[in-house]
Amino acid sequence: MAVDRILLVEDDVELGRQIVQHLTGAGFDPTWIKDGDEAMLVDPAPYRLFILDLMLPGAYGLDVLKRLRQHSDVPVLVLSARNDTIDKVRALKLGADDYVTKPFWPDELLARVQARLRRPVLQREGAVEYGPLVLDPAARRVTVEGDDVPLTRVEFDLLSALARRPGEAITRTWLVEHVLDPDREGNERTLDVHVSRLRKKLGACGKSVATVWGIGYRLEPPA
Amino acid sequence: MSLRLRLSLALGLTAIPVVAGVVWVRRDLDERAYIEFVRGIVLERMYQNGREACEAYPENFPFPRRRWGRRGPGRPGGTRRPRGDDRGAPDGEGERPERNRLNEGGGGTEPIDERPPRPSDRADPREPGAPLENGAPRRPREPGEHRGHGRGGPGNWRERAFREGRGPPRVLFMAYGPDYLSRNPRAPEFPKAARKKLEAGADTVIDGVWVGLRMSWREGPCCVVLARRTGDTPITRSGDLIWTGAAICGALLLAVLLAAGPIVQRIRRLERDVRGAAAQGYGVAVPVTGGDEITRLARAFNDAGAEVKAHIDAVERREATLRRFLANTTHDVMTPLTVLQGHLSALPDDDRVAAARHEADYMSSLLHNLSAAAKLEAGGAQVRRDPVDLGELVGRVAARHKPVADKRGVALEYALPGDPVVVTGDVTLLEQAVGNVVHNAVRYNREGGRVAILLGTRSDDRDERGAAAAGAHSGDFWLRVIDDGPGVPEDELPRLGERRFRGEKARTRQPAGQGFGLSIAREVAARHGFELSFSRAAEGGLEVEFTGPANATDPESRK
Secondary structure, X not given: OXXXXXEEEOOOHHHHHHHHHHHHHOOOEEEEEOOHHHHHHOOOOXXXXXXXXXXXXXXXXXXXXXHHHOOOOOOEEEEEOOXXXXXXXXXXXXXXXXXXXXXXXXXXXXXXXXXXXXXXXXXXXXXXXEOOEEEEOOOOEEEEOOEEOOOOHHHHHHHHHHHHOOOOEEEHHHHXXXXXXXXXXXXXXXXXXXXXXXXXXHHHHHHHEEEEOOOEEEEOOOO | OOHHHHXXXXXXXXXXXXXXXXXXXXXXXXXXXXXXXXXHHHHHHHXXXXXXXXXXXXXXXXXXXHHHHHHOOOOHHHOOHHHOOOOOHHHOOOXXXXXXXXXXXXXXXXXXXXXXXXXXXXXXXXXXXOHHHOOOOOOOXXXXXXXXXXXXOHHHHHHHHHHOOOOOOOEEEEEEOOOOOOOOOOOOOOOHHHHHHHHOOOOEEEEOOEEEEEOOOOOOOOOEEEEEEOOOOOOOXXXXXXXXXXXXXXXXXXXXXXXXXXXXXXXXXXXXXXXHHHHOOOOOOOOOOOOOHHHHHHHHHHHHHHHHHHHHHHHHXXXXXXXXXXXXXXXXXXXXXXXXXXXXXXXXXXXXHHHHHHHHHHHHHHHHHHHHHHHHHHOHHXXXXXXXXXXXXXXHHHHHHHHHHHHHOOEEEEEOOOOOOEXXXXXXXXXHHHHHHHHHHHHOOOOOOEEEEEEEEHHHOOOHHHHHXXXXXXXXXXXXXXXXXXXXXXXXXXXXXXXXXXXXXXXXXXXHHHHHHHHHHHHHHHHHOOEEEEEEOOOOOEEEEEEEEOOOOOHHHOO
């Protein structure tokens, strides 16, 4: 996987340096521009993401965003120090994808960046891979390291429901309603039984189906 | 009480004593005049020859004057003057028929003195032999008496004359002895009240229509005289006066009511104008018309309104400056604080670094809450109403607090429904509100604790919770933050997030976040028309739930 290039537009030297550090540490390739006017002229093509501070000398951050959106769909993450809702709303309307309010922890910024860069789940009717786990919705087939895993209808539906939103916790309530056989009386206890059977059948990949406290289950992304 | 009514009542009430006073004075004057009138006639009569006649024949006194006149002063009574009260008086038998006749003719016991019935009578030649007339040239004698007798009695004549309004009033009187008893058996009993006053030393008393007079002589059967005027007394009756007074009061009342009408109307119009001006923030002046006190009042109001307006403007300017100052300061602090947090997170974990991180986190949350509080207190204009995707909001909140939760060893997870949940509101405030709740859940949890944020809509929520929230619309969202921390005692649950962020308590640091943050959450929820409820989570800790109306989901509006 190629290293993702990120353009950072940040006027504060200390903060800029720190963000660059953290992005680099997280395996990204950041480019840092300190001035809004300069940002206006940048070619967005090589970058996978823009991190844009709204308070910039020279061109106001929103102007940079407006200019950028005229010819690029690159995701933009806005850094906002202001608590003014209007700025955020305006930024979102102008095409910003997300914002992070200062002060933030580096991990928070990284989480937002990663969320934006997460590769979309393959929704086509082909096989979906999660490390050794491969799920083929069309054939209703699941393999772990190439071996077929025989699953019941409910177990397969359960796994594919989790796989549709990998990394996201899904509530028990939702699963009970959407996965369990509506003709049979199903409750969360029944669901838990199905999940534990599924885990056993998946063997080594069983840990991927994680229990999330207070919520339900989640398919952990492959390590 | 309305102004008009008050004026009327005041004037009416003031008029009552005034009228009463006038009535009293009038009565007093009337009475005095009456007494003088009666007294004059009686004294004149008695001093001329009445005394002699009376003392001579007390049983018959007063005789018709005519008799006296004929007999003249040489009557036997003159000799008996010194002691006139002896009972042998009725020796004048010759007079009895006369008196009887008189009584029959007069129809009563009242003795009389008569005044001329007609002015023309004054021209009549005086009867030379009538001693009564002597020394009384202003009082013409009464020729009618003769005629009256000739025609069937002076009473008839008198009454007729009086009825026809021809005759002036006459005085009837009766003589009494020093013991206030009359020798004349037909005399009425001397009024007790009058007697008391006379005994107390008064010379003239009045008791109703009766005037009691003490003569200058103190003895004899005629030393006290009781007299009255015939016909209506000239004293105005109290009833009439009261009616007159009432009429005057009524007229005054009516006059005030009518006069106050236009005034009251102008005041009402001024009130309307003032209210209108106040409703527009005193930006407009009250129309000033006329040139009276109400005009001046309107002008004074305009002056006051202008000052209020200036004051409001000044306050607003100052507030705007303060807000700007706070926003700028916050901004200026946020960037270095971010840098500080970056450095802190890069440091190796130990107790002191953890404490420093905690402080930085506290400062950050405090700054945001102060901004939110300033915004909430500034009022409606500062709170925006835009579409807010709660799913994205929950993601941001979780991302914001995850680093802190991770450092504290608290698992923070969230779950979203498949579809976006959009509400209308101020994204900064809502994020702050949810963030505060999550912040508390993380902060007051123990190491190894867990916090979960769940978002859903009623249609997704057909489990037991949905049933419990019966009455909620299917379009309603719920946003739940649960933890397995120590929770909050049942009896303290309702007090969580009480509005006290203006109070001193809110400024105390411990438990710093809790009071301030939760009260902001509650205020934000209230401002958005959301419900905020606190309960014990089934999982053991605290469960905080926001509920409210979600907008109809429109996939097109989503990026």
